[in-house]
Amino acid sequence: MSRVKEALVIGGGVAGSVAAMALQRAGMDSVVYEAYPGGADDAGAFLTFASNGLDALRTIDAHRLVLAEGFPTPRMEIQSGTGKYLGNVPNGGTLPDGTVSQTLKRSDLYRVLRDEALRRGARVEYGKRLVDAETTPDGVVARFEDGTQSEGDILIGADGIHSRTRRIIGPSAPGARYIPVLNIGCYASDVRVDAEPGTFRMIFGKRAFFGYAVHPSGEIWWFANPPRADEPTSAELAAISTEQWREMLTDLFAGDDTPAVEIIRATRGRLAGWATYDLPSVPTWHRGPMIIIGDAAHATAPSSGQGASMAIEDAVVLARCLRDLPDTRGAFAAYEKLRRGRVERIVAHGARTSNSKAAGPVGRVLRDLMMPAILRRVANGGSLAWMHDYHIDWNEKVA
């Protein structure tokens, strides 16, 4: 076992809370430092949690938290904007006990993971935004925006796609790459659609992509991806009112033969949009006692449905490496060897899927022609098994 006694975990999102639990299970203490006073925001409204993420959570006995909050969404039915049925594929894999992908609100996912980490004895400090960190003879010191600092043996940067830790480790590290579609998600009630609960309808509309699933309560959980060539600022997006989003979206989907317009009109909550990013390859993941995991190290476009699962796998694999290897340097190197190939392959897959959402008129025709054959291949199993069948054996020793 490495000599790590206490880890400083930067960021209390998905990777940070799971890292705290996994480290504890591996015999190490940690303190989570979260920038926001009460946790991160609700970007993305809801997310789909793949079976491999549930399998990774199971290694630390935390998968039931997601199963309790989510509803099963094991299938996707793909349509074109003309209403033409293009195919039907699994939405993520199925674990040997029959567990399938779950869809849940992002805020619920953050909350249950953080509450469970606290219940198991982790410490979480809010309002602590990391600004800098330095290596010391004994480990590392983290400095926060409020002028305070903390010392630990190692620092794990789980601070998301715009990670500060990434730049501390490598000042020339790449930033997030903009993907030219926006993301808007919300909930509609009192509207009837002919979709099976648990099946996501994914629609390649003429002008934008639209997806929805029926929650067991009858509520419709939906998202839209309006194309947007140039990167908007967050201030620009925040200035768009709910009514402006509604008008823009109903206009975008007006020419489609789908229930998108009806669903958007039946939505009562606040509409907000986010820019989409990924992060294909960060050359340096660790330096001395500092390392990045989750979106801080690699981020996939939401279309892969794998960001949260990869963050969890990272946290669990890192804890195993620190548990089994005698020094931090060896543990970090082993971690990178176990993770880099897989996560970069998933990010590449996510980028390809996102590009098909933003296709122009010619690309659209080709896509609709080729899609049924591609979907048949996926439906026949196998082609995404490498993504969903990933399994971490907690008890196996990392050599």
Ligand SMILES: Cc1cc2nc3c(=O)[nH]c(=O)nc-3n(C[C@H](O)[C@H](O)[C@H](O)COP(=O)(O)OP(=O)(O)OC[C@H]3O[C@@H](n4cnc5c(N)ncnc54)[C@H](O)[C@@H]3O)c2cc1C
């Ligand atoms: C619109 C959208 C839809 C998505 N849909 C899906 C989906 O369907 N399925 C899926 O698996 N994934 C999805 N994702 C991706 C998923 O949300 C992320 O991959 C996942 O949250 C990554 O976890 P993380 O812990 O690495 O980062 P985050 O969850 O972003 O957490 C980072 C944390 O660090 C904190 N932080 C940031 N900077 C600092 C600092 N300097 N100091 C201290 N704390 C800091 C933040 O406040 C936050 O709490 C989606 C993302 C978006 C934007």
